[in-house]
Amino acid sequence: MHILEKYRTFRANDVIVKLIFLISGLLFMIQTNGIAKEHTSSPYDFMTTPDQQSLRYGIWFSPKEKQNGSILLLNGRKEFMEKYSETIEELNHEGFNVYSFDWRGQGLSSRMLANRHKGFIDDYDVYLRDLDMFVTKVVKPESVHPLIIVAHSMGGHISLRFMHDHPDVADMAVLTSPMIDIFKSSLSRGFVKLITRIAIKTDFSRSYTMGSGDYTDEKFKGNELTSDPVRFTDAKKAITKNPNLALGGATYGWLSATLKSTDILTQPGFAAKIATPILMIIAGNDKIVSIKAQKKICTMLPNCRLKEISDARHEIFKETDAVRSIFWREFNRFTHAK
Numbered sequence: 001m002h003i004l005e006k007y008r009t010f011r012a013n014d015v016i017v018k019l020i021f022l023i024s025g026l027l028f029m030i031q032t033n034g035i036a037k038e039h040t041s042s043p044y045d046f047m048t049t050p051d052q053q054s055l056r057y058g059i060w061f062s063p064k065e066k067q068n069g070s071i072l073l074l075n076g077r078k079e080f081m082e083k084y085s086e087t088i089e090e091l092n093h094e095g096f097n098v099y100s101f102d103w104r105g106q107g108l109s110s111r112m113l114a115n116r117h118k119g120f121i122d123d124y125d126v127y128l129r130d131l132d133m134f135v136t137k138v139v140k141p142e143s144v145h146p147l148i149i150v151a152h153s154m155g156g157h158i159s160l161r162f163m164h165d166h167p168d169v170a171d172m173a174v175l176t177s178p179m180i181d182i183f184k185s186s187l188s189r190g191f192v193k194l195i196t197r198i199a200i201k202t203d204f205s206r207s208y209t210m211g212s213g214d215y216t217d218e219k220f221k222g223n224e225l226t227s228d229p230v231r232f233t234d235a236k237k238a239i240t241k242n243p244n245l246a247l248g249g250a251t252y253g254w255l256s257a258t259l260k261s262t263d264i265l266t267q268p269g270f271a272a273k274i275a276t277p278i279l280m281i282i283a284g285n286d287k288i289v290s291i292k293a294q295k296k297i298c299t300m301l302p303n304c305r306l307k308e309i310s311d312a313r314h315e316i317f318k319e320t321d322a323v324r325s326i327f328w329r330e331f332n333r334f335t336h337a338k
Helices: 002-040 081-093 124-139 154-165 186-201 231-241 252-265 291-300 321-335
Strands: 044-048 054-060 069-074 096-101 147-152 172-176 278-283 304-309
Touching: 044 124, 054 081, 054 124, 069 081, 069 124, 069 154, 081 096, 081 231, 096 124, 124 154, 124 252, 147 154, 154 172, 154 252, 172 321, 186 252, 278 291, 278 321, 291 304, 304 321
Parallel strands: 069 096, 069 147, 147 172, 172 278, 278 304
Antiparallel strands: 044 054, 054 096
Protein backbone atom coordinates (compact mmCIF):
# COMPACT_ATOMS: atom_id res chain seq x y z
CA MET A 1 0.00 0.00 0.00
CA HIS A 2 2.84 2.36 0.84
CA ILE A 3 4.51 1.60 -2.53
CA LEU A 4 1.22 2.21 -4.37
CA GLU A 5 0.82 5.66 -2.77
CA LYS A 6 4.40 6.56 -3.77
CA TYR A 7 3.67 5.45 -7.32
CA ARG A 8 0.51 7.55 -7.47
CA THR A 9 2.39 10.58 -6.10
CA PHE A 10 5.12 10.08 -8.71
CA ARG A 11 2.52 9.83 -11.49
CA ALA A 12 0.79 13.01 -10.28
CA ASN A 13 4.07 14.91 -10.17
CA ASP A 14 4.91 13.64 -13.65
CA VAL A 15 1.59 14.93 -14.99
CA ILE A 16 2.16 18.33 -13.36
CA VAL A 17 5.63 18.63 -14.88
CA LYS A 18 4.26 17.75 -18.31
CA LEU A 19 1.48 20.32 -17.93
CA ILE A 20 4.05 22.98 -16.98
CA PHE A 21 6.12 22.17 -20.08
CA LEU A 22 2.99 22.19 -22.26
CA ILE A 23 1.80 25.56 -20.97
CA SER A 24 5.29 27.04 -21.30
CA GLY A 25 5.47 25.83 -24.88
CA LEU A 26 2.08 27.31 -25.70
CA LEU A 27 3.05 30.67 -24.15
CA PHE A 28 6.29 30.68 -26.16
CA MET A 29 4.39 29.92 -29.37
CA ILE A 30 1.91 32.72 -28.67
CA GLN A 31 4.72 35.15 -27.93
CA THR A 32 6.79 34.30 -31.01
CA ASN A 33 3.67 34.28 -33.18
CA GLY A 34 2.90 37.78 -31.90
CA ILE A 35 6.40 38.95 -32.79
CA ALA A 36 6.13 37.36 -36.22
CA LYS A 37 2.81 39.10 -36.80
CA GLU A 38 4.31 42.39 -35.68
CA HIS A 39 7.05 42.05 -38.30
CA THR A 40 5.04 40.52 -41.16
CA SER A 41 1.60 42.16 -41.01
CA SER A 42 0.85 45.53 -42.62
CA PRO A 43 3.73 47.95 -42.01
CA TYR A 44 1.34 50.90 -41.78
CA ASP A 45 -0.20 52.50 -38.71
CA PHE A 46 -1.49 55.90 -37.56
CA MET A 47 -0.66 58.34 -34.81
CA THR A 48 -2.51 61.44 -33.62
CA THR A 49 -0.86 64.83 -33.26
CA PRO A 50 -1.57 67.25 -30.38
CA ASP A 51 -3.84 69.25 -32.72
CA GLN A 52 -5.83 66.09 -33.45
CA GLN A 53 -4.50 65.42 -36.96
CA SER A 54 -3.77 61.88 -38.14
CA LEU A 55 -0.34 60.91 -39.44
CA ARG A 56 0.15 57.63 -41.26
CA TYR A 57 3.54 55.99 -40.75
CA GLY A 58 5.24 52.75 -41.70
CA ILE A 59 7.98 50.48 -40.35
CA TRP A 60 9.78 47.84 -42.43
CA PHE A 61 12.15 45.50 -40.59
CA SER A 62 15.13 43.99 -42.38
CA PRO A 63 15.12 40.17 -42.53
CA LYS A 64 18.92 40.16 -42.35
CA GLU A 65 20.52 38.71 -39.23
CA LYS A 66 23.21 41.40 -39.33
CA GLN A 67 21.62 44.83 -39.21
CA ASN A 68 23.49 47.87 -40.50
CA GLY A 69 21.28 50.50 -38.86
CA SER A 70 18.00 52.35 -39.31
CA ILE A 71 16.75 54.64 -42.06
CA LEU A 72 14.44 57.59 -41.51
CA LEU A 73 12.98 58.00 -45.01
CA LEU A 74 11.45 61.42 -45.72
CA ASN A 75 9.73 61.99 -49.04
CA GLY A 76 8.94 65.08 -51.08
CA ARG A 77 5.84 67.13 -51.85
CA LYS A 78 2.92 65.16 -53.35
CA GLU A 79 4.58 61.88 -52.41
CA PHE A 80 3.57 58.95 -50.19
CA MET A 81 5.21 55.84 -48.78
CA GLU A 82 3.96 53.42 -51.45
CA LYS A 83 5.97 55.32 -54.05
CA TYR A 84 9.18 54.20 -52.29
CA SER A 85 8.40 50.47 -52.10
CA GLU A 86 11.35 49.52 -54.31
CA THR A 87 13.79 51.69 -52.35
CA ILE A 88 12.51 50.39 -49.02
CA GLU A 89 12.96 46.79 -50.20
CA GLU A 90 16.52 47.57 -51.30
CA LEU A 91 17.34 49.17 -47.95
CA ASN A 92 15.89 46.17 -46.09
CA HIS A 93 18.03 43.88 -48.23
CA GLU A 94 21.12 45.87 -47.18
CA GLY A 95 20.28 45.27 -43.51
CA PHE A 96 18.48 48.52 -42.67
CA ASN A 97 15.18 48.88 -40.85
CA VAL A 98 13.15 51.65 -42.47
CA TYR A 99 10.88 54.21 -40.77
CA SER A 100 8.78 56.62 -42.80
CA PHE A 101 5.55 58.61 -42.72
CA ASP A 102 3.27 60.70 -44.92
CA TRP A 103 3.61 64.43 -44.28
CA ARG A 104 0.36 65.98 -43.09
CA GLY A 105 -1.59 67.22 -46.09
CA GLN A 106 -0.53 64.35 -48.34
CA GLY A 107 -0.56 60.58 -48.64
CA LEU A 108 -3.09 59.10 -46.21
CA SER A 109 -2.29 61.52 -43.41
CA SER A 110 -4.90 64.18 -42.62
CA ARG A 111 -5.52 66.67 -45.40
CA MET A 112 -5.67 70.30 -44.43
CA LEU A 113 -8.49 71.51 -46.69
CA ALA A 114 -11.91 70.27 -47.78
CA ASN A 115 -10.53 69.75 -51.28
CA ARG A 116 -7.99 67.03 -50.51
CA HIS A 117 -6.18 67.72 -53.79
CA LYS A 118 -4.91 71.11 -52.59
CA GLY A 119 -1.37 71.16 -51.22
CA PHE A 120 -1.49 73.40 -48.15
CA ILE A 121 0.48 74.15 -44.99
CA ASP A 122 0.49 77.22 -42.75
CA ASP A 123 4.10 77.01 -41.66
CA TYR A 124 6.98 74.53 -41.98
CA ASP A 125 7.22 74.52 -38.19
CA VAL A 126 4.18 72.24 -38.36
CA TYR A 127 6.14 69.73 -40.46
CA LEU A 128 9.02 69.97 -37.99
CA ARG A 129 6.77 69.29 -34.98
CA ASP A 130 5.23 66.28 -36.72
CA LEU A 131 8.67 64.92 -37.57
CA ASP A 132 9.89 65.42 -34.02
CA MET A 133 6.86 63.55 -32.65
CA PHE A 134 7.39 60.66 -35.07
CA VAL A 135 11.08 60.39 -34.21
CA THR A 136 10.45 60.62 -30.45
CA LYS A 137 7.51 58.22 -30.22
CA VAL A 138 8.20 55.70 -32.99
CA VAL A 139 11.79 55.79 -34.25
CA LYS A 140 13.92 56.39 -31.16
CA PRO A 141 12.46 53.68 -28.88
CA GLU A 142 13.47 50.77 -31.12
CA SER A 143 15.80 51.99 -33.88
CA VAL A 144 19.15 50.30 -34.46
CA HIS A 145 22.13 52.64 -34.77
CA PRO A 146 23.38 54.31 -36.81
CA LEU A 147 20.24 56.28 -37.60
CA ILE A 148 20.50 57.65 -41.14
CA ILE A 149 18.15 60.21 -42.65
CA VAL A 150 17.43 59.55 -46.33
CA ALA A 151 15.41 62.45 -47.68
CA HIS A 152 14.24 63.69 -51.06
CA SER A 153 13.38 67.20 -52.28
CA MET A 154 11.04 68.85 -49.72
CA GLY A 155 11.98 66.09 -47.29
CA GLY A 156 15.61 67.16 -47.69
CA HIS A 157 14.69 70.76 -46.91
CA ILE A 158 12.81 69.80 -43.76
CA SER A 159 15.53 67.37 -42.65
CA LEU A 160 18.17 70.13 -42.80
CA ARG A 161 16.07 72.33 -40.55
CA PHE A 162 15.40 69.36 -38.28
CA MET A 163 19.11 68.52 -37.95
CA HIS A 164 19.79 72.17 -37.13
CA ASP A 165 17.23 72.09 -34.29
CA HIS A 166 17.98 68.51 -33.17
CA PRO A 167 21.72 67.95 -33.74
CA ASP A 168 21.97 64.69 -31.79
CA VAL A 169 19.22 62.67 -33.49
CA ALA A 170 20.73 61.51 -36.80
CA ASP A 171 24.19 60.01 -37.18
CA MET A 172 24.33 60.97 -40.86
CA ALA A 173 22.07 62.01 -43.74
CA VAL A 174 21.76 61.30 -47.44
CA LEU A 175 19.82 63.97 -49.35
CA THR A 176 18.69 63.60 -52.96
CA SER A 177 17.77 66.73 -54.91
CA PRO A 178 17.08 68.68 -51.70
CA MET A 179 14.70 71.61 -52.12
CA ILE A 180 16.97 74.44 -50.99
CA ASP A 181 15.28 76.88 -53.34
CA ILE A 182 12.57 76.44 -55.96
CA PHE A 183 13.70 79.37 -58.10
CA LYS A 184 16.57 79.62 -60.54
CA SER A 185 17.11 83.37 -60.14
CA SER A 186 16.61 86.07 -57.49
CA LEU A 187 14.53 88.07 -60.00
CA SER A 188 11.91 85.34 -60.44
CA ARG A 189 11.98 84.68 -56.69
CA GLY A 190 11.32 88.34 -55.89
CA PHE A 191 8.42 88.51 -58.34
CA VAL A 192 6.76 85.36 -56.96
CA LYS A 193 7.29 86.62 -53.40
CA LEU A 194 5.40 89.80 -54.26
CA ILE A 195 2.50 87.92 -55.89
CA THR A 196 2.35 85.46 -52.98
CA ARG A 197 2.34 88.26 -50.40
CA ILE A 198 -0.58 89.91 -52.20
CA ALA A 199 -2.46 86.58 -52.40
CA ILE A 200 -2.06 85.95 -48.68
CA LYS A 201 -3.19 89.46 -47.73
CA THR A 202 -6.26 89.19 -49.96
CA ASP A 203 -7.29 85.86 -48.40
CA PHE A 204 -6.22 83.61 -51.28
CA SER A 205 -3.94 81.42 -49.15
CA ARG A 206 -6.15 78.37 -49.80
CA SER A 207 -6.38 78.97 -53.52
CA TYR A 208 -4.22 77.15 -56.06
CA THR A 209 -1.20 79.00 -57.37
CA MET A 210 -1.49 80.21 -60.96
CA GLY A 211 -1.53 77.26 -63.33
CA SER A 212 -2.12 74.65 -60.60
CA GLY A 213 -5.17 72.46 -60.05
CA ASP A 214 -6.45 69.08 -58.93
CA TYR A 215 -4.46 65.92 -59.59
CA THR A 216 -4.29 64.84 -63.22
CA ASP A 217 -2.70 61.79 -64.81
CA GLU A 218 0.65 63.08 -66.12
CA LYS A 219 2.19 61.76 -69.31
CA PHE A 220 5.72 60.40 -69.46
CA LYS A 221 6.64 62.40 -72.56
CA GLY A 222 7.97 65.79 -71.53
CA ASN A 223 8.01 65.00 -67.79
CA GLU A 224 10.77 66.60 -65.67
CA LEU A 225 10.92 63.95 -62.94
CA THR A 226 12.56 60.85 -64.43
CA SER A 227 13.86 59.40 -67.68
CA ASP A 228 12.73 55.89 -66.71
CA PRO A 229 9.32 55.09 -68.29
CA VAL A 230 8.63 52.13 -66.00
CA ARG A 231 9.39 53.74 -62.64
CA PHE A 232 7.51 56.83 -63.80
CA THR A 233 4.31 54.79 -63.48
CA ASP A 234 4.92 53.69 -59.86
CA ALA A 235 3.02 56.59 -58.30
CA LYS A 236 0.26 56.35 -60.92
CA LYS A 237 -0.28 52.65 -60.16
CA ALA A 238 -0.52 53.33 -56.42
CA ILE A 239 -3.03 56.15 -56.98
CA THR A 240 -5.12 53.97 -59.28
CA LYS A 241 -5.27 51.39 -56.49
CA ASN A 242 -6.07 54.04 -53.87
CA PRO A 243 -7.23 57.41 -55.31
CA ASN A 244 -6.99 59.03 -51.85
CA LEU A 245 -3.21 59.11 -52.28
CA ALA A 246 -3.50 61.70 -55.06
CA LEU A 247 -2.46 65.30 -54.45
CA GLY A 248 -2.76 68.21 -56.85
CA GLY A 249 -0.94 71.50 -57.11
CA ALA A 250 0.30 73.82 -54.40
CA THR A 251 -1.72 76.64 -52.85
CA TYR A 252 -0.46 80.13 -52.11
CA GLY A 253 -0.43 79.11 -48.45
CA TRP A 254 2.05 76.30 -49.15
CA LEU A 255 4.11 78.57 -51.39
CA SER A 256 4.21 81.32 -48.74
CA ALA A 257 5.31 78.83 -46.06
CA THR A 258 7.98 77.43 -48.42
CA LEU A 259 9.41 80.87 -49.19
CA LYS A 260 9.55 81.68 -45.48
CA SER A 261 11.28 78.39 -44.65
CA THR A 262 13.74 78.87 -47.51
CA ASP A 263 14.69 82.24 -46.05
CA ILE A 264 15.35 80.56 -42.70
CA LEU A 265 17.39 77.73 -44.22
CA THR A 266 19.57 80.02 -46.34
CA GLN A 267 20.11 82.82 -43.83
CA PRO A 268 23.79 83.52 -42.99
CA GLY A 269 25.21 81.15 -40.38
CA PHE A 270 22.27 78.71 -40.35
CA ALA A 271 23.87 75.89 -42.37
CA ALA A 272 27.17 76.27 -40.50
CA LYS A 273 25.45 74.98 -37.35
CA ILE A 274 24.39 71.68 -38.96
CA ALA A 275 27.27 69.39 -37.98
CA THR A 276 25.71 66.08 -39.10
CA PRO A 277 27.72 64.35 -41.87
CA ILE A 278 25.75 64.77 -45.10
CA LEU A 279 25.96 63.19 -48.54
CA MET A 280 24.14 65.42 -51.03
CA ILE A 281 23.35 63.80 -54.36
CA ILE A 282 22.07 66.25 -56.94
CA ALA A 283 20.51 65.67 -60.34
CA GLY A 284 22.44 67.38 -63.11
CA ASN A 285 19.29 67.70 -65.22
CA ASP A 286 17.03 68.97 -62.41
CA LYS A 287 14.29 71.33 -63.59
CA ILE A 288 12.30 71.29 -60.34
CA VAL A 289 14.66 72.80 -57.74
CA SER A 290 17.72 75.02 -57.96
CA ILE A 291 20.99 73.15 -58.57
CA LYS A 292 22.94 76.31 -57.77
CA ALA A 293 21.31 76.59 -54.34
CA GLN A 294 22.14 72.95 -53.53
CA LYS A 295 25.80 73.42 -54.42
CA LYS A 296 25.99 76.65 -52.46
CA ILE A 297 24.54 75.30 -49.22
CA CYS A 298 26.77 72.22 -49.39
CA THR A 299 29.82 74.52 -49.23
CA MET A 300 28.32 76.13 -46.11
CA LEU A 301 27.65 72.85 -44.31
CA PRO A 302 30.63 71.80 -42.11
CA ASN A 303 30.53 68.15 -43.21
CA CYS A 304 28.91 67.85 -46.63
CA ARG A 305 30.02 65.65 -49.53
CA LEU A 306 28.45 66.47 -52.90
CA LYS A 307 27.91 64.13 -55.84
CA GLU A 308 26.29 65.29 -59.07
CA ILE A 309 24.77 62.70 -61.41
CA SER A 310 24.87 64.48 -64.75
CA ASP A 311 22.11 62.60 -66.59
CA ALA A 312 19.65 62.40 -63.70
CA ARG A 313 16.36 64.25 -63.48
CA HIS A 314 14.83 65.37 -60.18
CA GLU A 315 13.60 62.02 -58.82
CA ILE A 316 16.84 60.04 -58.51
CA PHE A 317 15.12 57.09 -56.78
CA LYS A 318 12.83 56.79 -59.82
CA GLU A 319 15.57 57.07 -62.39
CA THR A 320 17.11 54.45 -64.67
CA ASP A 321 19.17 51.54 -63.33
CA ALA A 322 22.33 53.30 -64.52
CA VAL A 323 21.57 56.42 -62.49
CA ARG A 324 20.41 54.48 -59.45
CA SER A 325 23.55 52.32 -59.47
CA ILE A 326 25.60 55.50 -59.05
CA PHE A 327 23.39 56.51 -56.13
CA TRP A 328 23.80 53.14 -54.38
CA ARG A 329 27.54 53.13 -54.91
CA GLU A 330 27.80 56.57 -53.26
CA PHE A 331 25.35 55.59 -50.52
CA ASN A 332 27.26 52.43 -49.62
CA ARG A 333 30.58 54.24 -49.65
CA PHE A 334 29.22 57.01 -47.40
CA THR A 335 27.38 54.80 -44.91
CA HIS A 336 30.02 52.03 -44.93
CA ALA A 337 27.24 49.56 -45.62
CA LYS A 338 29.59 47.51 -47.80
